[in-house]
Structures are given as C-alpha cells and as structure tokens.
Amino acid sequence: MAGAYDDRDGVIWMDGEFVDWREAKVHVLTHALHYASSVFEGERAYNGKIFKSVEHNERLFKSAEALDMPMPITLEELEAAKQETLKRSGLKDAYVRVVVWRGSGDDMGVASAANPVRVAIAVWPWGAYYGDAKMQGAKLDIAEWKRPSPETIPVHAKAAGLYMICTISKHKAEAKGCSDALFMDYRGYVAEATGANIFFVKDGEVHTPTPDCFLNGITRQTVIGMLKEKGITVIERHIMPEELADFEQCWLTGTAAEVTPVGQIGDYTFEVGDITRDIAQSYEALVRA
Template sequence: MAGYDDRDGKIWMDGELVDWRDANVHIMTHAMHYASSVFEGERCYNGKIFKSVQHSERLRRSGELLDMPLPYSVAEIEAAKDATLKANGLTNAYVRAIAWRGAGEDMGIAATRNPVRMAVAVWEWGNYYGDAKMKGAKLDIAKWKRPSPETIPHDAKASGLYMICTMSKHAAEAKGCSDAMMFDYRGYVAEATGANIFFVKDGVVHTPLADGILNGITRQTVIGMLRAKGVEVVERRIEAHELEGMQQCWLTGTAAEITPVGQIGDYNFEVGQMVRDLSGEYEALVRA
C-alpha cells in the first residue's frame, strides 16, 4: 500500500477537488506548529455515510471550542464529502474531514489573522484492529492519563488531544498489543487511544461517564441500541480494581466499529454472546 502522501485520487480542499499528491500545505501552517486542528473520522457504507450530519455538526462545534470557527456550513461540509466520494468512485470508505489554521500573517500562539482551511479525504479501510474484531483485542494499560476538562476542551475532536494517544499506542504495539486503555486524570477508567470502552458484568453494561472524554457518536449509538433491547446500561465512574470482576469488554468508534476485547493488562474477558450479537446488529444498522 502506498504512503498516504503518494496515492491516486482526489481530495477536496477549500472548495476544490485537487489531485491527491497535490493536496499540500505550507510548512508555516499554524496547525503544524500549534496543533490548531480539528477533524472527524466517518465511514461510508453502501454509498451512505453513517450519521454524516452529526459528524459535520461536531466538526463545526469542535472548531468553535478551539476558537476557530469554520467557514463552511453543515450543508457545505456534507456536499464536500459527497463530492469527494464520487470523485474517487467509492461507496464503502473511511472519510476524514479536517479543518485547521493555515499559514497567514500570524506565526505565534495567536492566529486570528490566519485563514481556517478545510479538506476531505476518503479511502478504503478495513478493520481497524485487524483480526482482533473476531477474536478480541489485547490492550496495554497506558502510563499517560486523559487530561482534566479544566485544561483543554475534552469534548472537541482536536488533534492536540491525540498526542498522548499516539505515544500510548506505540508503547502498546511494542508489547504486542493492539491498543492501550487509558485512565483519566482522577484515575478512573477512561477510554482506549481512539475508541470508547464498555464492560459487562452479570448482564449489565457499564461504560465510563463522558465527563472527561469524547462522547463518541458510535458510543451514543451503541448505548441507544442496548437500551432499546432492554439491556441496562450504567454510565458511571469505573475504578481500576473493578476490571477483575468484568466478564466482557468491547471498544466502539467509527474506525473500531464494535471490537471485542480479550485482555487488558492482566485482566481477561470472554468474547461473549452480547458483544457478538451487538456487533452483528450494528453492522446491519450502518448498512441499512
């Protein structure tokens, strides 16, 4: 597979479709130096992006939280995604919409005089965790913690929030793991590096409160699916020692979809019927 900078196809940038290899920015782009960037990860199934409008709304909201209002409306973002998929001839694809502070008159912490730019790229992408989606992922426990909401807008999907995620995932992969589970700044279970996390104990589903993590669109979807089936879902603060009593575990996210977890550190979980059924139902939902 070619690198992401060397592919055929088209990328939508600032209102135009450009050749993939020409979709470049200047080295003095503000986002390159100060992480002034927000993005969305989405999946298109059979020609339709799952919950596309919600993703476009969140992209705009993330920009506002970073004091970086986007110059495109939700309708314009939707049109850009549709045009990019069509230009690349894809009906099943991963969709990456990203907005950032570009190069301009400012090159320092402040960047109000620099333009906010936007791009959309699409590509084919299979299971994020490979065969772990069937047999259960193995997770490390990260040494880095998710930051306090008093230090950064945690409910923005902002690039800067992922720096410690990259470091944690690298450390996990070096140990032969697929990913890492992170605690929050208080020591409660938070999430994986790019996915929300769920546990099952005696038929009840437990998931961390979204009070210091991104409340994922897939997370919200899965909670709704479970409650519609009559499954009790408890959103609460989960302490580390409680992992020992949990029987099942899975991750949710646009890239991860629903991926069962077989191990976190020294704790083991079964890939049980609940997560198997849920995964099948989610697959049917997104392709409906």
C-alpha cells in the first residue's frame, strides 16, 4: 500500500461496517474538524497480533470520557472490530489507528451534545517512525511551546487538540534537520517529544520525567517494567533542562517510535550505549514473542 492516505486500496471500519478506503469520508461541517472533539489511539500489530490491544482500548474509552463523548460501542465490540479490520487488511505487521469523533448533526457551535459520536478503524503498513534514527540516534530540537498545565486542558487524554503544538514544533524541527522536538512543561521541567516519552541514563540508572501533565504512554509503562525486571533502577522525577548535560544515554518510547535512541538534543549529545541498545532489542523481542 502506498500513496496519499485518502487514495489507497482496502477497507476502513466506520460505525459498524466496512467501507471502501477511498469512500471513508466525513462532512466538512463535522464538529471535530472545527472544535477538535476527537480522541484516538495508535497501535502496532506484530506477527498478526495487536500489542497491548486491550490497554489501548481502555485508554481510548477514558479519553472519550474526558472529552464528554459517550462511546457508541462497547470495549468488546471495539476489540472485535479491530481484529477484523487487521484481518481484512491482509497485514501481519501494521499500524492500527482508531479514531473517535463528534460528527455532523444538529449542533454547529461549541456545544455538540446532539451530534453523533462516530468511530473508525484503519490499518496500514508503517516502518520505523524516525527512519534511520532507529539505529543511529535521533536528533531533537527543543520546542518553543510547552506542555500545558492539567488545569487548562485534559492532558491525560489522547486528544487531537493536544497535538496542535506537536505539529508546529515538529515542522520547525524538521526544517532544522532534526527528527523531532523535545517539550518542556509549563513549569520548565523536561516533558516529552511530540509523540513519544523520553528516558535518560546516568551512572547505570535510568531517569524519566514524571507524567503528571502528559500521557503516561503504554510503551513507556512497558519499558519501565522491562528495565525493573532487568534489575535496573528507574527514577521517575522532575528533570530540569540543564541536567541534559549530565546524562550519558537517551531514548524515546512510543507505539510508533517503539524504542528509538537519541543522539542529540539541541547542543547536548548522547551515546547509543549498552542500556539503550539492550532495551531496544528486548522490546523488539517482546512485541514479536
């Protein structure tokens, strides 16, 4: 499968039925298009099995609840629909995108309680999110924007509106020859990249920001568990940006990013060391087990 995302062969699951990929459309007055009333999940399938599928389903429902969007299907129905969509795609290794949004209806202002909540599932092949950086180490810019306070927006929802500053920041990073951008949070602490959590290594111990104003990623949680099983100390804490100079290794985690080493953030450089390589290899083995 190749080409623009609206011009491909295959089918997409929409509101309980499969439609031709090119006909999976919404109206221009869809509420989500105007007011970001949308949540989603990004998942990967390995060898025909969606990794942590149930955990992703549960997070999606929590995100929808945070945006006051009643889900029109059950957890079990969603799981069945995902599995059937993956099967119909004919793919074994694939990316799975589930999106939930307020559609067009009687409301076209900020309020949208009268509008239907819709669900779609698409599956496509997707290689390494950061390309060659998966092996060589990604280069990150430092974003101008900051992750917001939990008092300003539902920061623990995987919601479309939270990615607006991610798009802006990643565009600027790519224009500078970087793979991604690192956010600080509203207090000035190190937070995360535009679509991935971040880890650092110092003196054999792993440090990672406390996810109190951004997503506690499913891949992040998985990697922390793996590190602890290996007997490696993991310290979740607030990290100041000036501490970047003291860390020896760095990597990103996320469903799309998987485990990607980082070689540079701004003027700070990191080695792709033993702990980074080991956890990347261990994660790859886990998801394909």
